[in-house]
Amino acid sequence: MTTTDTSADPGTGPGAGPRAGRPAGRGAPLGTGWARHPRQLALLEAALCAAAAGCYIFPVRPGSKIPALHGARGCQGTGVCADGHQGWEQRATRDETQIRAWWRHPFNIGIATGPSGLLVVDLDDGAGDTAPPPWTGARHGREVLAMQAEQAGQPMPTDTLHVRTPTGGSHLYYRVPAGAEFRNTASTLGWRIDTRSSGGFIVGPSSVRPEGTYQVVRRGPVAELPGWLARALTPAPAPVATSAPIALPDDRAGRYLAAIVDDETDGVRRAGKGQRRATLLAAARTLGRLVGGSELSEHDARAALLTAAAVHIGIEQFTRHEAEQTTDDGLRYGTQMPRQLRRDGGAR
Template sequence: MSEDIRSGAGRLGRLGQAALGAAREGLHVFPLQPRSKLPAVRDWERAATRDPEQIAAWFSARPYNVAIACGPSALVVVDLDDGHGETAPEPWTGARHGRQVLAQVAAAAGESVPRTRAVSTPTGGLHLYFRAPVGVELRNTAGTALGWRVDTRAHGGYVVAAESVRDAGYYRVADRAPIAELPGWIAAALTPPPAPRPGEVAPVVVEISGGRARAYVAAIVEREAAGVAAAGEGTRHRTLLAAARTLGRLVGGDALDEATARGALLAAAEGYVGRGGYTGAQVARDIDDGLAYGMRLPRRIDAGGAR
């Protein structure tokens, strides 16, 4: 750090100091809008840095919140959310927090959750920081890999850093322990299956006579959207994920445009946001995960040879 930065560090305020502290630990940071989780810079993953001069320039300008870019920082962050009174689905019945779910997953693997750096969130959640395994590019997950109320952030994701503040309150360091290596049992659960090679997975072909293919696909979209819209608390996550997988198969088979599928699901799940702790970001992640999964198992609608 240059002498100018050292002498001016005290003028950066609490948030700027937090950003510099994270950078000194080798973590790549970038600014979020004040009191927000929204990036304040474009292309945040590329912009994220450990450069103290860039950090000082950002955080001397405004009281930005601080974000840590997980991919460049070689981090996997396990995000344990509070259930906020929502009934946990099977097999997590009785759980009230992602902490309990992760403990169950660990016990099933004959392991325990190791101590590591932990940051509490304003809404009762907990972020557990882990060093990413070498040679494996893990991505974000949303309740599908580890369980109910357990999300992860890795490549393509970021977390709000300690000392940041939102209207709901502060992000605080809950445990200053060194950042531990990601346990193998978590890494195994998060490692995606290899993408099928071209021609490896033949699409399921549904033959529709009489030129009714378009109506057939439209009926599937309508049915899945209606199921999503009607889902009650405790079933919304898996209903949305299943619907996205179904439509993803049609996208993978060139029977449905991805934007159309995504738009239909987003509209159907609009009522989820703000209920039972569900957020717009969670809806988007569930749709992304489900579509990606379904596209690996394409379903083609063949109307007299037409695709």
């Protein structure tokens, strides 16, 4: 192939900007778009179909799994990258004009799973290797997933869009539940099972490799990620941040205080993409005021906030250090505006 990085990369056109055509938050609900997807389509049609189904897509070099957009190292800092490099995850789009411009070339279809609100389970062939315990006897990631499902007392989760890869693997597509977020994993679910979500991409149906094509073997609609798989993919909370429930006096003021702590920590736990730091800071300020008013110990407030924030650590570059620093900043700020609870249960 003679296609170069830059052939997909004019840096112009209505869809070329970052997050072009992207609504706030997640992509459109996935589902019906795939229902009409035949086994095989021409690449432009397949690209438009994927976008219609709610996927954010970008060009992948013909015949390969390698993104056709330039990488951070080759960035010239011009065009769409004038204000900083835009990678494939940022530039993936549903914009029809941009898609038609890109797919004048026979690009494969990269689906950016994070912006698309997707988690794709990638099941690979064992290629003759023997599975280690506890997967002994399995020859394919599909068999490992079946073992996992049986162990969880759940049906094999194949009632969703299923794409067969040219090398005999399977891509099972799921919608990420509202408010949840997952990173890519390798072998977390078991031998020969990877997952792609935030920060990842997969090559979509009708794409071509020397070994064959990506074929739809079961059409959508795309099912929501089953709860047992979501739990298996959710990292355990960081041990340092776990704490016993705060012991508060069992009177009206104590119960009121407990409700405030629950409310604030619940908000932190549920904070969505881009809201983690701001939500944690606001909660720390609120609890910091109660620390200042001697209603709550600083230790308890800090432990409760960090326990709640632990669910976000490791996602979207949110680190434990950032959680601790934000918590301490908020507590310090709030402490300067002390708040005491009225003993009749209200607040002043």
